[in-house]
């Protein structure tokens with residue numbers, strides 16, 4: 136298809152959500168091992184909204200690479216790829232791949248909105264900002280054969296103009312929770328926040344009619360759990376109360392069909408009417424940016440809304456309405472010292488907050504924090520800063536050394552995710568959380584399956600000590616609280632599992648183990664190595680886990696693949712090594728053997744990259760939602 140020319144039939148648009156690198160928010164262990172039939176936490180709501188903004192005669196499809204493979208040669212004229220900062224590398228890879236194959240490629244989403252200049256060399260068109268007005272303009276221009284390279288929203292989008300997202304294009308059964316957005320923007324002034332840069336400080340709202348239509352659409356798709364992805368649902372309390380009253384009536388009419396959750400600021404705790412309404416509408420949890428128990432740090436970062444009352448008192452008041460609290464915490468504020476870690480630990484433990492997302496202070500582009508740190512010479516210009524829960528940031532702390540901050544951060548997580556601390560938090564929460572709104576959104580059969588999996592794969596695998604802490608944390612005399620305790624353990628073990636794999640320095644024993652393993656691997660496939668049918672390399676980079684690269688070429692037989700599988704599996708099971716498989720040339724009958732090999736390695740997919748020659752790409756099916764399927768090296772990255 137010629138780029139930028141109008142097709143003779145209605146355009147076909149494919150929208151792609153690139154694979155996320157794993158983070159705490161992936162809750163990988165819970166999704167893979169415990170929750171029946173799920174592949175990811177939330178669907179790409181931005182893409183479903185964009186799909187609804189297309190002219191009605193356009194054919195639109197959505198592919199979420201977090202639950203299904205990316206298509207190699209889709210029937211599409213335009214490909215739109217979204218992305219947060221954490222997805223940028225994969226987003227860029229996908230854009231380059233599709234562009235090279237002649238598709239017209241558009242980039243959009245959170246990161247393109249915040250820094251469109253990073254896409255200038257990558258995409259044919261960039262959509263920067265909310266898409267409600269600029270996307271229809273692009274569609275018109277595309278059909279007219281004159282698409283521009285950049286569409287930037289500079290005005291204010293009225294959310295009453297936002298359509299009901301095309302939920303029908305999403306496979307909602309594969310996600311733990313569906314999403315819906317009521318408002319954008321937040322009235323507060325937190326110095327590090329990019330939300331107010333992107334969406335402004337005057338919250339904008341959809342109408343209740345729109346919310347009703349979206350809920351009806353979700354109900355029609357059998358959804359039970361809904362996350363209101365507002366930046367701050369109570370940005371305007373009067374409007375929030377109206378919404379909650381509406382939701383209460385909606386739930387009454389529909390037999391309390393939904394469990395809701397949302398993000399809100401801590402000042403919700405000081406309004407009892409609001410809390411009562413949250414409870415009545417059946418909000419089971421709320422995510423709050425607490426950031427720090429230290430008032431000085433909060434004042435410095437201009438988060439003064441958290442300083443009106445003792446934070447523990449606020450959290451416990453929310454609990455007293457039966458609503459669970461998930462929270463974000465930050466270390467690295469200007470007033471933070473090495474003593475801050477202990478203070479954060481004690482606060483999180485006492486508050487009983489189980490899903491405590493602790494992140495390092497990160498300066499996102501265009502935020503006031505970014506400007507200030509640059510002025511002060513405390514910005515590490517090219518440091519990776521798209522995931523604040525990784526070990527590393529672009530901020531130079533003021534009252535501790537950078538390394539001290541990283542060490543303290545990792546140690547804080549290790550303490551929080553010990554079996555004892557998990558159990559202490561369950562108990563500390565349930566002591567104050569009376570009459571929980573949450574009863575578990577699954578049916579009886581699924582509930583038993585979930586508990587059985589948690590016990591076998593999570594609790595017993597953790598040994599006797601974990602079993603002991605699990606048992607002592609359960610509310611034996613208050614069975615109504617049991618589902619929440621179970622949910623907390625699932626979330627905590629998922630976070631622990633992530634931390635065990637990602638928040639640890641490379642283990643010297645991995646290098647030793649990989650060295651030994653490699654020698655025996657070479658022996659096992661010696662004859663293939665000798666005549667050049669395969670090659671294998673081991674690298675032991677300083678400060679990183681071992682890497683093994685295997686190249687397959689012509690002349691391999693089935694025995695080779697059968698020999699490789701148990702050996703590779705052993706390497707991945709016993710160490711944190713990563714594996715790169717390069718498939719240059721293999722004969723057609725060997726494709727099935729390769730496929731079997733991949734099937735056997737799927738459970739370690741997050742550490743396995745696969746590069747396949749152009750000729751074989753259409754013959755070997757690689758599920759890019761499981762493995763990292765290497766595409767083109769993108770231009771400009």
Ligand code: B12
Nearest residue numbers: 158177180181215216217219220243244245262265266364
């Ligand atoms: C829901 C949400 C999540 C969910 C679900 C994510 C998902 N699958 O989509 C969860 C909780 C899993 C999540 C996790 C994370 N998140 Co988040 N998340 C959000 C939140 C609150 C809402 C996003 C949303 O659905 N909005 C509703 C839709 C309708 O709006 P939209 O996405 O902005 O889309 C509009 C336009 O951008 C455009 N558009 C969207 N896509 C596309 C694509 C194309 C081709 C085009 C043309 C246009 C277009 O059209 C839409 C309509 O106007 C935002 C905050 C926010 N307000 O954006 C943060 C946000 C996107 N998350 C963020 C971050 C950092 C993360 C994490 C990295 C946090 C962490 N440290 O772990 C993780 C990483 C993800 C992971 N590993 O799973 C940042 C991203 C920063 C950035 N600019 O890149 C945000 C902006 C929050 C913040 N304060 O900074 N997140």
Ligand code: SF4
Nearest residue numbers: 321323324325328330
């Ligand atoms: S309360 Fe949250 S969304 Fe609002 S400005 Fe602060 S960090 Fe941003």
